[in-house]
Amino acid sequence: MNELPSQSTLDPAGSGAEQIANLFYVMTSGALIIWFIVVGLAAYAILVPGKHNVRLTKRLVIGCCGNTCFGSSGTLKFTSCFCHRLRWWR
């Protein structure tokens, strides 16, 4: 079998690539948590039929919506940091 050098993103060859690989692992962890919460809620709503408690529904849905917006404000913060870093690189 040929032994070729790895060109995998997950096998970083430098410190910059290592930071990006770590970023990927962090984002994947966050993504898994979000996916399980949202799809779990949707599956619960479909697979456990019957009238659910309106107050609990409001809490769950508004809580999730709030987290979406809160998470996204974090995104904006990240983007401003990124622009800042790019300015220093150039």
Place this chain on the structure above:
Amino acid sequence: MIVPTFARVPMAGYEWIVLAAVGTGFLSFGLWVHHMFTTGLPGISIGIFSAASQAVAIPTGVQIFCFIATLLIGRVVKSVCLLFVLAGLATFIIGGLTGVMVAVAPFDFQAHDTYFIVGHLHYVLVGGTIFPIVAGFYYYYPLITGKQMSERLGTVAFWLLLVGFNVAFFPMHLTGLIGLPRRVYSYPSGMGFELPNMISSIGAFVLGRVFALA
């Protein structure tokens, strides 16, 4: 249309869904550059388009939570249509979350033009359009022909489509991260591409056959 029908209540937060749809359309004008982050754009452009690409998760999230709220407050009748809606949500959310990853420009520099993008785009397109279209097909078929489609066969087709799709496209994320570029007809052996590509091929055959049957 499908969600409130099978939840047997009017859509929760209808105004929010309309606003979210308008918001998605508006943001879309400022996110298409995420397809070309590696073309040597100025940092400020990358920053703005990266922010817009991530911000589109807000209106999309609002729509999804309105769907879920409608299902929670309603008295749901289980059907193949709703199963396809659930599959569409689950799939689209994976595509959206990998979308947030590739909207982060440094990660995009690594993943650009690899099979990770092929996996991501199929999760977005199939979750966002194909599964809802199949749900719509099951929904409107009785209206047009006057005959109900078989729920039992529909459920079998649903599971085969869902499994076939995921077996075909989920390993592509891994193949891309290992380093397989897009738009190639061949690749060198011994780099770990063989197994995930073989799994994807099996999934693709299942998906194709079931679509032909369904």
